[in-house]
Amino acid sequence: MIERILPPWVASAEAFHDPPGAALFPAEEAVVAGAVDKRRREFTTARHCARQALAGLGLPPAPILPDEHGAPRWPDGVMGAITHCAGYRAAAVSRKAVTLGIDAEPHERLPEGVLQTIALDEERAALARLGGRIHWDRLLFSAKESVYKAWFPLARRWLGFEEAHITLDPSGVFTARLLVPGPQVAGRRLTGFTGRWIVADGLVATAVTLPFE
Known part of the structure; x- marks a missing residue:
């Protein structure tokens, strides 16, 4: 599923269940030594996917440890x-990306009160104009998560939900306009991101990629 919204220069792998051989x-064991079973299974299968994705770049298996902020170190x-x-784990890697971010969520409405916390007034108004069977509120949340994952390696600081304006397009793309000064990328100030989204298999997934020029 995730590969359908990623460019060909990104390698990816996904799992819809936790393989017993992972x-x-x-x-990595030390990282989750005291974790509950759910967290351990998520962590293990996600690393399994990461190693499969790295193999797609011709790289050998290696530990993928979290940094001091919890982000994976590649x-x-x-x-x-x-x-x-x-019900879903995925990883995406590339040698040609300045940064990238992916996110997957269950294709369900956000819990009561969450949309008001994560969405700007303009975003909520735009969602109200979108129809169909898509849970646009969950898609907005996922898009913001992907934007944050793409932002953090460049800026190395938190990006709040209110610091990026997301515009969702029913065609399967979205844009993110940064409302705070972005980091310098290739000598230019980053002002936003473009991403893609998909709904399939009871899930919504989003991806942001920024290639080297």
């Missing part, structure tokens, strides 16, 4: 992202 490196020269939710 294993962790000792350093091999030198590789940019990547991981996502997991109930």
